[in-house]
Structure formats: structure tokens, C-alpha cells
Amino acid sequence: xxxxxxxxxxxxxxxxxxxxxxxxxxxxxxxxxxxxxxxxxxxxxxxxxxxxxxxxxxxxxxxxxxxxxxxxxxxxxxxxxxxxxxxxxxxxxxxxxxxxxxxxxxxxxxxxxxxxxxxxxxxxxxxxxxxxxxxxxxxxxxxxxxxxxxxxxxxxxxxxxxxxxxxxxxxxxxxxxxxxxxxxxxxxxxxxxxxxxxxxxxxxxxxxxxxxxxxxxxxxxxxxxxxxxxxxxxxxxxxxxxxxxxxxxxxxxxxxxxxxxxxxxxxxxxxxxxxxxxxxxxxxxxxxxxxxxxxxxxxxxxxxxxxxxxxxxxxxxxxxxxxxxxxxxxxxxxxxxxxxxxxxxxxxxxxxxxxxxxxxxxxxxxx
Amino acid sequence: xxxxxxxxxxxxxxxxxxxxxxxxxxxxxxxxxxxxxxxxxxxxxxxxxxxxxxxxxxxxxxxxxxxxxxxxxxxxxxxxxxxxxxxxxxxxxxxxxxxxxxxxxxxxxxxxxxxxxxxxxxxxxx
Numbered sequence: 001x002x003x004x005x006x007x008x009x010x011x012x013x014x015x016x017x018x019x020x021x022x023x024x025x026x027x028x029x030x031x032x033x034x035x036x037x038x039x040x041x042x043x044x045x046x047x048x049x050x051x052x053x054x055x056x057x058x059x060x061x062x063x064x065x066x067x068x069x070x071x072x073x074x075x076x077x078x079x080x081x082x083x084x085x086x087x088x089x090x091x092x093x094x095x096x097x098x099x100x101x102x103x104x105x106x107x108x109x110x111x112x113x114x115x116x117x118x119x120x121x122x123x124x125x126x127x128x129x130x131x132x133x134x135x136x137x138x139x140x141x142x143x144x145x146x147x148x149x150x151x152x153x154x155x156x157x158x159x160x161x162x163x164x165x166x167x168x169x170x171x172x173x174x175x176x177x178x179x180x181x182x183x184x185x186x187x188x189x190x191x192x193x194x195x196x197x198x199x200x201x202x203x204x205x206x207x208x209x210x211x212x213x214x215x216x217x218x219x220x221x222x223x224x225x226x227x228x229x230x231x232x233x234x235x236x237x238x239x240x241x242x243x244x245x246x247x248x249x250x251x252x253x254x255x256x257x258x259x260x261x262x263x264x265x266x267x268x269x270x271x272x273x274x275x276x277x278x279x280x281x282x283x284x285x286x287x288x289x290x291x292x293x294x295x296x297x298x299x300x301x302x303x304x305x306x307x308x309x310x311x312x313x314x315x316x317x318x319x320x321x322x323x324x325x326x327x328x329x330x331x332x333x334x335x336x337x338x339x340x341x342x343x344x345x346x347x348x349x350x351x352x353x354x355x356x357x358x359x360x361x362x363x364x365x366x367x
Numbered sequence: 368x369x370x371x372x373x374x375x376x377x378x379x380x381x382x383x384x385x386x387x388x389x390x391x392x393x394x395x396x397x398x399x400x401x402x403x404x405x406x407x408x409x410x411x412x413x414x415x416x417x418x419x420x421x422x423x424x425x426x427x428x429x430x431x432x433x434x435x436x437x438x439x440x441x442x443x444x445x446x447x448x449x450x451x452x453x454x455x456x457x458x459x460x461x462x463x464x465x466x467x468x469x470x471x472x473x474x475x476x477x478x479x480x481x482x483x484x485x486x487x488x489x490x491x492x493x
Contacts, residue, residue, distance in 0.1 A: 035401055036401040036426065225426055314426055
């Protein structure tokens with residue numbers, strides 16, 4: 001299969017990107033300044049991320065659609081206000097996570113942002129679950145550009161006036177060059193920021209203007225260190241079909257109202273796990289020294305018993321040390337529990353810690 | 368620096384008497400990206416030609432460091448363990464990795480000189 005390129009491919013090349021294949025797309029892993037500098041620039045100023053490989057699924061419909069989607073997602077969609085967003089997941093009957101996503105109520109229905117590697121399968125699953133009753137468009141004609149970091153609001157507002165008034169996890173339509181763009185105040189770095197859905201033909205122009213105003217391109221490498229410091233999950237690593245939202249410690253994202261009714265896919269398992277507890281759970285893990293424990297590193301308790309595995313681990317530039325998350329047996333999941341990580345045959349001390357590693361600075365909404 | 372030789376695994380080696388100082392090349396650091404972790408062999412241990420003698424990690428991945436010659440580790444550079452970013456800053460000088468008392472000088476013969484290494488590095492990148 002031919003490797004796909006996003007609308008910003010030329011700009012990435014002009015910016016000396018190092019490319020990597022990711023979910024069938026040629027994506028920039030880093031630019032000339034490198035992952036650490038790009039990470040820090042995002043935390044201190046403003047970074048632009050090409051996330052056009054992610055799926056933008058528009059589903060058109062009215063109240064009937066809301067009812068049908070509530071059978072799928074564990075969300076109180078009836079009370080989701082226009083232009084407001086929620087984090088959620090697509091589960092199977094066993095509450096295994098098939099994808100994690102952001103769903104936004106728009107005028108004509110819903111916009112769902114899906115992971116690149118899952119989007120085609122998600123589309124198939126949803127089409128089937130919705131019995132083909134609604135118009136569904138997995139829009140390949142739109143790019144998705146994220147701008148993240150404390151200066152992003154000011155920078156984006158200079159190009160698209162009014163965005164600074166958006167609240168966290170809400171969005172609206174704006175105009176750029178007479179083109180309708182949908183912008184949400186959201187992101188995946190632990191910083192204040194925005195995601196901009198824009199027609200492919202105008203993505204390059206918008207991004208170059210944001211760079212002119214002082215933002216910089218940031219690759220997938222820094223996106224990974226930023227999200228991990230922020231304690232956010234990466235699908236295919238921290239989340240997959242063998243893990244449930246309760247095990248992933250994401251029960252905050254499940255509507256209490258919907259649990260009481262228990263009428264969504266996977267709800268039996270979710271309710272059982274909420275009542276009886278789970279055997280494994282996702283935790284933050286902080287190695288004591290400088291050792292980096294990567295994905296699949298085995299975790300042991302103080303009696304040298306294997307109790308779990310790392311699912312993401314790297315060096316956190318803002319923490320200035322190694323950071324990781326993984327799944328351990330529930331009884332070893334308490335904060336400050338001492339564990340050992342086996343790296344290259346040696347065991348290294350680490351501690352279970354609360355997430356995030358790096359404190360968020362989201363803009364809080366008033367409504 | 369005419370007495371510096373290079374390996375295909377992107378290490379440099381500088382021989383003074385029977386003590387060799389070994390590090391990784393600038394080209395290696397450029398391929399690795401930001402180095403955030405370094406592990407060195409233990410002082411007093413013996414390492415064998417082409418065997419692993421350390422590890423460097425970037426934000427992305429871990430890579431082994433090999434020794435181009437055999438010998439006993441007589442010194443290691445703690446500074447790069449404490450601040451691995453020094454490896455990116457000055458890889459072929461102050462950010463050396465370890466020093467070996469070498470056994471067999473003839474092991475140096477198969478290594479590349481600067482011109483040959485530069486050519487090799489260019490080819491392997493392309």
C-alpha cells in the first residue's frame with residue numbers, strides 16, 4: 001500500500017523534518033532542533049503539530065442519532081451542549097478498548113476525532129452499529145493542525161480572531177481566508193491549546209502564518225514525550241482491546257448517569273469492575289535513577305514477583321528524568337509503592353506515582 | 368588527531384601508548400538525536416573487541432555502544448553519565464566514554480582513518 005502524505009508534507013520537508021512511517025502516513029518525527037528542544041518550546045512558547053493522519057468522522061443526525069450513540073459511548077450525550085467535547089472510547093462487548101477518541105456536538109450531528117491506526121476499522125464498526133441509518137463521512141479532505149503551549153492562544157488569535165474566548169473542551173466555526181474552520185480548545189500535551197480542522201488546500205497557508213507569528217513545528221517524537229509527561233494514554237500502547245477503561249484508570253470519563261442505566265456496549269463488564277474492583281490497573285511509574293524503562297519492561301515487587309509491565313516509558317525533558325506508565329496488579333498500585341524494573345537484565349528501583357508527571361495548565365471554562 | 372581511528376559501529380578510538388580512549392562519533396550523535404542516558408562499563412572489567420561496552424539512549428530508543436578493541440577498562444567518564452547531553456555537545460573530545468589498557472595493538476589495523484570513516488558515514492546515511 002502506498003504511504004500517504006499529509007497536506008503539510010512540503011512544509012515538513014522545507015523544515016528539515018526527519019520522517020517516519022506511522023499508521024500508513026509519512027509523518028515528521030522531529031525537525032532540526034530535536035525532540036528535547038521541540039518539547040521545551042511547546043511547554044514554554046507554542047508548538048504546531050500536524051495530526052492530519054487522525055480521523056475526522058462527521059456523523060449527521062438529530063435526536064435519534066443521540067439515542068443510538070448513547071448505546072455505543074458511555075457518555076451523557078443528551079446533555080452535551082452544542083460545540084462541547086468529551087473524551088471517550090469505542091468498546092467491544094467485553095469493554096475492551098477499540099479506540100479512544102474525542103467527540104464534539106456540532107450543529108448537524110457529531111464530529112469524532114479518531115486515532116489514525118484505528119480510524120478505518122472504527123468507521124466500519126460504527127457504520128454497522130448504527131445500521132447505516134446516518135450519513136457518515138470520514139473526511140480525507142480536511143487536515144487537523146494542533147497548536148499547543150502557553151503562547152498559542154495569543155498566536156492563533158492574531159491569525160483567527162476570537163479563538164482566545166473558547167473554553168477548554170469546547171469549539172466553534174471560524175473563518176480563515178474565507179474558509180470555514182472548526183476549532184476546539186483541546187490537545188494532548190498537557191498544555192493550553194487548540195485543534196484546527198481545516199480544508200487540505202488551506203492547511204499549509206495557515207500553518208506558515210502561525211510560524212510567522214512565532215510558533216514552531218514539533219514532531220511526533222516530542223508529542224510522545226509531552227503526552228507521557230501529561231499522563232495521557234497512547235492507543236496501541238497504554239490502551240488496547242485487552243484493557244478496559246476501568247483498568248486504564250479512565251473511569252472519570254464514563255458518565256455516572258449512564259452507569260446507573262447500564263445500557264451501552266460493554267456496560268456489564270464496566271459495572272462489574274466498578275463494583276468488584278479490577279486485577280490490574282494503569283499507574284504512573286517514576287524510576288529512582290536515570291534509567292529509562294521502555295514499553296514491555298517487566299515490573300517486579302519487593303519480593304521479586306512479576307506484577308506487571310510498562311506500556312510507555314521515555315525521558316521527560318520537563319521533568320528532567322525518566323517517566324513511565326504501565327499496568328500492575330491492583331494491590332501494588334498505591335502511590336509510593338516501591339517496585340523494580342528489569343532493564344537489560346538488571347533490576348532498578350522505581351516508585352508508583354500519581355499522574356500527571358507534569359502539571360497541566362489548561363484554561364478553565366466558566367460554563 | 369592523526370592517531371584517531373574509527374569503527375563501523377561509529378566509535379572513535381585514540382591511542383596513547385597502550386591506553387585507548389573511546390567515544391562515539393559526531394555522526395552517531397546526529398543519527399541518535401538527543402542523548403538522555405548513558406551507561407558505561409565497570410572500571411577494572413575486561414571488554415572484548417566488537418562486544419558491547421555501554422548503552423546510550425535518546426528520547427526514542429536505546430543503542431548499544433561497542434568497543435572496537437579488547438582491553439581492561441581503566442577509566443570511565445562520569446560526567447557524561449551525570450549529564451548525557453554533553454555527548455551531543457562535544458562527542459569527539461570531552462565526552463569520551465571509557466579508556467582501555469589494550470591487549471593487542473594489531474586490533475587497530477582493521478579500523479578506518481578519518482577520510483574512510485567520513486566516506487562510510489555518508490554512504491550509510493544515504
